[in-house]
Amino acid sequence: MEAFVRHAGTAAPLRRSNVDTDQIIPAEYLKRITRHGFEDGLFAQWRKDPDFVLNRDEHQGVSILIAGPDFGTGSSREHAVWALQNYGFRVVISSRFADIFRGNSGKGGLLTALVDQSAVERLWDLVEARPDTVVTVDLEHRTITAGDITVDFDVDDYVRWRLMEGLDDIGLTLQHADAITRFESERPEYKPTVV
């Protein structure tokens, strides 16, 4: 996984709350068996509207999404994270994320930066007024800077460490294979197996 310490890029304001993963990527796109190419399904319904924020000229090439509260609710599909990443997003900023979506993001290397709704509103206003504003997300110092705005964001310590080190989660767990084997040797006999 690519290490993430700091990212600077332009941002798209998504002024919607409760964006569920069916909106991020509709089920019909989930049939693929690869891990790339999901950008075409990102916000598929909304992107049919020429006025949708990602369709506007001034928001091409964005890599940061500033979303409303309750982003990523609904289905646990990780494709939502891949779709955002495949499209080019490295960071989503919101005042509230759904748990599973946030977990999936951390694992996939997409940073979910949690800030107050008031900060979201200020960032929205700024990037709407000046779409070319470079937004800098500094994971090391947990700050977002854009224009004259500087806000701290929240991110889980462990996720932050892993993202900064670019560590593979499974490899980390396999370092504890002995502990897993020990645990298994003490599991009660009555626990079911599928065979």
Next chain:
Amino acid sequence: MGRTLAEKVWDDHVVRRADGEPDLLYIDLHLVHEVTSPQAFDGLRETGRPVRRPDLTLATEDHNIPTIDVDMPIADPISRAQVEALRKNCADFGIRLYSLGNREQGIVHVVGPQLGLTQPGMTVVCGDSHTSTHGAFGALAFGIGTSEVEHVLATQALPLKPFKTMAITVDGELPAGVTAKDIILAVIARIGTGGGQGYVLEYRGSAIRSLSMEGRMTICNMSIEAGARAGMVAPDETTFAYLEGRDHAPRGEEWKRALDYWRTLGTDPDAEFDAEVVIDASTLSPYVTWGTNPGQGLSLSSVVPDPSDAADDVERVAIERALEYMDLVPGTPLREIPIDTVFIGSCTNGRIEDLRAAAEVMKGRTVKDGMRVLVVPGSARVRLQAESEGLDAVFLDAGAEWRGAGCSMCLAMNPDKLAPGERSASTSNRNFEGRQGPGGRTHLVSPAVAAATAVAGHLASPEDLGA
């Protein structure tokens, strides 16, 4: 201080605990289906990692298989590729798979419990948010993403941060005609789609205790719709009676040992929850959703809400947007909303009891002219059971379609879909925009309300049908 049910199950599965790190939790049962697993198996191949415990891993085909012509090759090439990938992956990695045509095939959350694989005190995961269903047995069961599917395949463990706990106490007697589905729709309408975020919900109280396992599964199933990771019900005699004798339930001495353990799992009297919600069961009535998230629900006797009554701007905009998508006018009685499609099925309400409830309403009646009614059993076993009880004949006589087992119109990955502008009453769990087909509109309801709606042609409860 005492511990809650969720905390006990958690503690009993900690493989490793270290300061500043998530707990490493052992996983007792890993369920797999075709949609969220291909990339996980690909990851294993890339890294040369085997599946650690194929004997604790079970796969079924459910999400995008057809429910008619099931003996034909799957027509949609992409669906077929996904199902074929699962078959190959299971063969390559030695995982048991219940394929289309097998008598144990079905929706993953229907199959686990009916085989007796889901038991109290277990940790159960699946790459599917409705894994919360299995919490009805007092298991800690939650949905995971594809990276986590790969993680569990490779290690049988998952690093996890502890959840908070919330008690949802539903006390008192349920009025006649009020079902588990109505309870959970009312709970979500009360706490909102984000209300459970970060929590494991424990459903308690006399109204919950009085429910069958099927009803408890319906409730736990939709915990995720309140934003929670999991929902649980403490195991009791109803749980044990359901489990005893099932294929994978312990037997003999082991059954006794298991029972001894299961009886210790209930929340201690002096345990504390991080949050608590209390609902008086006697105030509940059949619930339906009018909007585009499961929290936008109301009693069937209400009217479509008016955005101008909203508490704040965010809510007002949400209501306006939902009404626009749903093409509804504020003030319209919910009972007057015309419906053209009824879907009875899904992991929320596709079990035998749900089909019995629907059949009881449809028996001797016919569905409204022009109404499309799909009855889709949750598993091949449920289908066989229903047929042995003659329920298929009731549905067919009434003018409904009787299908093979699968997710079907719950998420419209197979050919069962709403056309743009069509409006369904559905016993599934999600009414998001386009969930049942692009442009389709969904009202979530119980099986009894779905069946009554099929007959009446508009949202209706069984009492509305008269004698």
